[in-house]
Amino acid sequence: MKTLLAIIVLLPFCGFLLNGLFRKHGTYKSVARLACTTILSSFIASAIVFGMLSQGTTAETVKYFDFINTDSIKIPFAFQIDHLSAMFLLIITGIGFLIHLYSSAYMKDEEPQHYARYFAYLNLFIFSMLLLVLGANYIIMFIGWEGVGLCSYLLIGFWFKNDNFNYAAKKAFIMNRIGDLGFLLAIFWLIARLGNANYADVFANVHNLSQTDITAITLLLFVGAMGKSAQIPLYTWLPDAMAGPTPVSALIHAATMVTAGIYMIARSNVLYSAAEFTQHIVAIVGLTTALFSATIAIKQNDIKKVLAYSTVSQLGYMFLGLGVGAYTGAVFHVMTHAFFKALLFLGAGSVIHAMHHEQDIRKMGGLKKYLPITHITFLLGCIAISGIPPFSGFFSKDEILAAAYEKNPVYWGLGVAGAAMTAFYMFRLYATTFLGKFRGTHDQEHHLHESPAAMTIPLIVLAVLSVIGGFVGVPEVLGGKHLLGEYLSTVIIPEPHHALAHNTEYMLMGISVAVATIAILFAVSHYSKKPQLEDATGLGKVLENKWYVDELYNTIIVNPLNALGGFFKNIVEKSGIDGFVNGIGRFVNYLSRQIRLVQSGQVGGYILMMVVSVVIILFIWIHDGEIYKFLVTKLF
């Protein structure tokens, strides 16, 4: 097991090193092959690990070496393989491989060395992500956490010649840093209280922590999750992160990295279950984010932006699930979301590829007949995310909503409203893009073509997964078995048995499905015939401009900071620090110019000084004690 895990983690790292170091010597084929092979091997190894665990191999912690070894703190570099991490291994390497495959065709336009750089980053990302989910303590998780943040930065700014992309990359990085600070503080707090940060030790010693400690630690961890998983108020980086190549958006900003926060909280479920207050906060933040970003998504016209806000919204659902204690449901939603959101992004990538990097959906339309495979798969993805049974999204979302209802029916009501909006904006996107008449230029229409096989195969695989992925978690009420829940039961404390009557549950499902269906029908009928092309007005304009949150942040945080920086630069630095430093220089200059006069060359002057000095020295010598006493009592 030890070797197997090392192989899983190190293969992508080797791919990164080889592609990164020899990026000027590779061809498209060799680079893509190397990158895909490493991830595929990783995937196979992960599948073996997953299989072993399913066959009854117990979870274990394998230690490689001491990462930090001091007198009071010992942080081992260890991996913990259990059902939760095994599942994430599968998602990361599996979807990672599909996206590598997709990218090998999508990125063909780049020069070979940038092509290699891209794959090097991508491999590094997979490596970091694996580190994140495999780490047996919060420190190792944090290493991976920072690693994925770095890769995210590098990949958002992949086309570094465009300043806007660089700004987006910086924004993502800085927003993440704010969250990371919370995570880091939580780790420090844990170490200060418990002496180490190993999951096993922490979870075994939860009862030794005071309620305040637990609440503070969980809140700080949640701040970390907020940054990484784009929750209010740190969500604004994610839509901007769409500046990166589309497969990157699919992999990092939809399927894997942004779910790191969910993984972290699911991993720490023992802590969170002990902190009721934090759970409320998590649920409220998640729900607010879900609704808020859903409203924004309704009015976006950039195909990737819609998907980005949709991702933020779905992440909000996952946090809602975590907040109401449905850890399994949240992880389940991570999995299904990874499938259909990766599918949607890749489909969008396919559309963008066909449209020659046109992302505005108002200039598309009627792509159904030009991109048949993309169309079908995209449609399946839309249905899945809208929560129509028996597609995967239905099961996971329903599980979260049922748990939310159990906790507080208001949560459920708002959740359903969000789900309706989700269905609405997804089908608005679908209808505007694929139905109706083509609205682009004649030239674009002429060049429309279906993407190559390397791009469509991942689409098809993901579409299949999106359709059937939900069946691993069929709720009891529908006569199924919650395979995923059973699988994860060793890691996640089983939720208290559903207190809901079957009738209630049927009713809840019925309402959410009905609402979603109505929303879909309305969207399709409304937008397929006459899509909204002109700029929105009124509330629509507010939504189109994302509630002006970026402007708000600029006004209340960025601009004051800039002003403060300007103040420090112009006033404090110039007249304060510079004045002080230069003043010392000037003072010394002045003093030396005056003292230089003493060196007159007149022997008499020197002798005078000598005599005066002798007098002073003798005086001090005589009054040694008294002078000292005087200085001590009077001056200090």
Place this chain on the structure above:
Amino acid sequence: MSATHILFWFLSALAVVSALMVLFSKNPVHSVLWLIAVFFAISGHYILMNAQFLAIVNIIVYAGAIMVLFLFVIMLMNLNKESEPRKNVWMKLAGAISAGSLLMILVSLVGQATEVSHKTLIMKDGNIGLIKSLGKILFTQYVVPFELTSILFLSAMVGAVVIGKKD
């Protein structure tokens, strides 16, 4: 009050007054003469302390040879007029004040010093200052430094000649 005491006070007063006159004389020749008076007073102190050898040497070397040399130079350069340029009065004041404060400090030091309190010295008795005993020590224990002084003299002579030579 014994004769020794009277002599001591008289010689001390003579030495101090003559020293002050060295300082205050306008004419360098007068200064030299007052200096010779100081040397005589100091030689008198030596005799009081029964340091006969040093008293004689002091008169011969200092009052005789050295001061004659001074006089000789002054005469040679025709400096026997009151030609000294006025020194800055503030510099004079500063010099006087610093010298005075040095004196005060030194005197207060002596007042504090336990090493010399209640110590007296024998004025007339003891023959360590006689030529016989000093000569004995000089030519036995201190013969090497004594010979070295001759080298010092030789080099000083050579130096004086080299410096004074017209080039």
Place this chain on the structure above:
Amino acid sequence: MPIQYYIILSMVIFCIGIAGVLTRRNTIIIFMCIELMLNAVNLLLVAFSKMHYAASLNAPNHATVGSEGQLFVFFIMVVAAAEVSVGLAIIVMMFRNTHSVDANFLNRLKN
């Protein structure tokens, strides 16, 4: 006779010498003041030698105690004589070059 008398006497002469060095500008006078200071020190040395002799009167073999002080005075005189010969030579040369014995002309140390 207490030793303090001699100490203070020689200090007075010494400080008069210092005052002379500090206040006068004539190099020859300055030189004479230096001689004055040397003599003050000589006087003190002799006084201390007698003091040590007096302190060790009761000790055996006291006949030569303190004679080192007087020998020092002798050597100081030797050095002073050498110094005067060289110093006066310098003054003569300086007078030859500047036609003055003003110490303020001797500010070559400035550069």
